[in-house]
Amino acid sequence: MKLGFFVPNLLSWSGDELVIGGLERYAWALIDLINDLGWEVEVHQNGNSNWEREVNGVKVIGHGVAQFSPEAVVEEANSCCDKILYGSILQSPMYYKQNSIVISHGVWWDSNNFKQQRKEKMIKLCGNVLNEVDLVISCDYNFLNVMRSIWPGTTDKIRVIPNFVDLEEFKPSKNPTTDSKIRILYPRRLDNCRGTDIFIELANQLISTVDNIEILMAIDRNNPDKNKEIKSFLAQDQVKNFNLQFSEMPAIYQQADIVIIPSKYSEGTSFSCLEAMASGKAIIATDVGGLTNLIIDGYNGILVPPRLKTINKAVNLLINNQEMRQVLGQRARETAKAFTIDRWRQYWAEYLKAIYLK
Amino acid sequence: MKDKVGILTSNFYDPSGERLIYGGAERYGYQLTKLLLDLDYEVEWWQVGSGWEQELMDGVMVKSIPVTKSPYETMPDLNYAFLERAADIDYAIYFITFLAYPQVKEKSISLSHGIYWDYPTFDNLINGQQGREEWLRRLKIALTGPEKIVSVDTAFIQWVKATWTGLDHKFNYIPNFVDLEKFNPQNRREVLKEKPIRIIYPRRLTTVRGINETIRVAEVMTSENKDLEFHIVGRGHKDGTEKELMKWASKHERIYYYWQSPERMAQLYKQMDIALIPTKAAEGTSLSCLEAMASGCVVISSHVGGLSDLIFNEYNGLLVKPTAKNLIEAISSLLADPKQARLLSQRGIEVAKTFSMKQWRKNWEAILKEVFN
Known part of the structure; x- marks a missing residue:
């Protein structure tokens, strides 16, 4: 089976560099898992032109239309992929396919920098996502709580999977420093x-x-x-x-x-x-x-x-x-x-x- | 002369003044009063009623104001009458957030017990989508007035930040408390060691608390597993509900229905293995x-409201979406792995120590100092 995976910036817009950030680490971990399920992954993302790369054995397709419209990238991805996983919620209204999953990385508009109208826009946008897709996987319970208090009837579609950490890689030091600093x-x-x-x-x-x-x-x-x-x-x-x-x-x-x-x-x-x-x-x-x-x-x-x-x-x-x-x-x-x-x-x-x- | 704090609530006693309502919020009110007295304030409560006065504890009166209307889930008449009649108070505490609408005493604090409108039929109380706008407008005014807002969970604070701009600075998260002198694991039965295994639902018999899911779970699981007992322990809002549940329980082997005073609950928990908190809506940091x-007890809780401030899934309990199927799965997973269940219980005991009454009093004291002095 082939699964399209929309990740806005897995690589830089030129497709030449890996982007280092939390969202991207999340995406790579998910790509590993999808591969282990025996499925093929095809990543669609923003580009400054149309390009295609292969990174770590994964096909990544850049969509040049991103320069004009971030939603158009998703539309193009929707039309290439029968089945698609959306790596994040876009900040503008767009069409999500049915029978798909969208990932929420948390509430992003909980700031005074977002004027009242924009907050309302973001909330509506999330309401639409809940109407269209089958499942929203949220990385925290906060997103779920906020959505339930606004759209109580639709939050059945939200499941929470908190983020992860590698306990072998990150562990306490065996020889803690002993100076007074x-x-x-x-x-x-x-x-x-x-x-x-x-x-x-x-x-x-x-x-x-x-x-x-x-x-x-x-x-x-x-x-x-x-x-x-x-x-x-x-x-x-x-x-x-x-x-x-x-x-x-x-x-x-x-x-x-x-x-x-x-x-x-x-x-x-x-x-x-x-x-x-x-x-x-x-x-x-x-x-x-x-x-x-x-x-x-x-x-x-x-x-x-x-x-x-x-x-x-x-x-x-x-x-x-x-x-x-x-x-x-x-x-x-x-x-x-x-x-x-x-x-x-x-x-x-x-x-x-x-x-x-x- | 002592400084006087007026606390405005809707119902400490029921409006007839005859019955003390003894739910979580009232226990909170009781402890808050004790703290204020210890800090040498004079305390006076105001609520809805025909004009009666009652003594809550030594020297603390509850006075009532005849108000019947609550348009858009607010009580502007009560709010106004409190401001006028309690003219001799120095500071005010609005015990429920919406009671601070439309006007507040200059030095005041309000309190949120959590998000209470996160269920579909709430819309009916505020006249649907149309009324929602007016309800929100009023709620925002209620949040704008007080100098500080104490929230028992982080969910309420986060909802406000996601909904409005400019209120962030008011919030202080003070989670609810547990009296560790009473509620502790001393002399408790070891988790999942003896039979019968006992599962308790220690909540009110209301739909938002997940009573119907619990009934289903109890029926299915007791019929499949002869070693299981279900104890439904809590009052209904109506006598009829309690009677109905008693009748239902009497028809099922190993399902029991009764209620206990908060004092006796402490002893009861020691005899229980698993506690179900399957709330569907309107939840703070549940007592x-x-x-x-x-x-x-090993706690299986839903992921609603403040519960995710208390339980981390598979660390000190299980956190699930509250469906009967999920609850059955969660209980079964504990039964299948008693060692893991004991670890969850152990960590729960440790985590609970951070929610001590002592810490709660310390946190409140800091806010009171900041606003009232």
Whole structure:
């Protein structure tokens, strides 16, 4: 059987580079699973021209029409594929085929940057998706809760499969550092929704008030302007700057004492949070989106509203309490065991077969 | 002189003033009152009624205001009368979010017990899609007034953020509490060790709590498995419902129906193996869920509202879509793997400790300080 898979940006628009991000990692994990089911996958995505590539044995087709209309890419994909899986909900109205699955990566419009009318538009759009497709797989319970409170009759179609983490790859260090430094890690993209601004202000405050502090920045280089903006921040002695290379992340997590996930909006069951958990770290996360499905305040981390004041209070509490860091970290590792990739694959396989083999 | 806090609710007692309603919200109200007294505030409750006054506890009066109308699921007349009549209060707590419509006392906090409109027939209460707009307009005004809004779960906060712009800064998530002195695993039976295996549904007999799914599950499973007992433990809103259920239970072997005071529930949980919380709608961080978990029952809960703040699937319980089929599957999976069930129970006990009354009081104290001082 052949399954079309719409992923907006699995490769760059030229088709020459792999895109590194949470959505793309999700897509690759799913491609592996679909292959293991013995099905053929054909990825359709945005392109700056029409092209075709083969990556890791998978056919990827770029649609040049993306330059003019993101919906048209899906329309073209719809017409090439008898059966199709939609890798995300598009932010404009479009036609989804029946007998298909759409993936929701969480509510993305829960921000003050979205004006009232746009919020209403996004909600309507999700309502349409629920009417058209057979199944929506959501990575968190937040999307489900929001949809149920708006369209209570249609949420039977939503199933939740939280994201996953590899417990072998991400694990606590066998030889924890023993110096007196406290290392605080920000393992996210430089993006407003990820709370970069909150973190940088927090880090500056900590640098000026706490001795022996070290700030670890594992950030992306996708946006040179953003990197430039914080150049003087990154240049400080107390700040260590890492390239967000996936292969290096396990070792970076191991160095940290505290990991901060200060997302402000548009958050699902964050891979970064799950990886920090698997690494056994003391985590401060915000009560935004799917993070509440990973962290229970005071049990396996600290959960606070996305404000500088609340995060600051939490981080100071942890800096001064080594025992608490240890307990929260151990429980975070324990909790991560409920989010293995095997479990994720098992649920996904069941739904893929139920929808596409009928 | 002490500062005085006025708390506005709809029904602490039923409107006749004769019967104390003792549900989750009322237990919450009771504990909140105790905390305020401990913090040296004077407390006064206001609610719907013919004008009667009752003493709730030492020195704490509940006063009533005759109001009959609740257009668009709000109570503007009650809200207005409270503001006028409770003129001597220094601070106000709106015990239900919509009671803060249309106007609030300057220094005030409101409270959300969770999303309560997430079922299809709610539309009938607000005059359908047309009325929905007006209901939402009123609800937004109710959220705009108070300085802070305490939410018992994260689902409500997330819904507001997804629906409106500009209210984010008001929210504080304070999950519900469990009294660990009472609800704990001391002297409990070991999970899934002795027969009969006991399954409890510790909820009200209402459709949104999943009573009908539970009835189906109990019938199917007790007829197939002679080692299973089902205990349906909770009151109905009407005497008729309770009678009907009693009749039904008496016709089935190993299915029991009764109810217990919250005090005696603690002992009961210790005799149970599995607790079902199959809520379909209108759920916050359920006290029943927390209590069952703290007592060491393996919890099978639905994925609705605040329950996903308490249970992580396959970590400290099972989180399922509440259909009879899914509940049967979930129970069967526990019966097939008692070792895993015991692990879930153990972790549930640990997790429940973070929802202690002590922590809850600490969280509330911080908000009260911020707004009332």
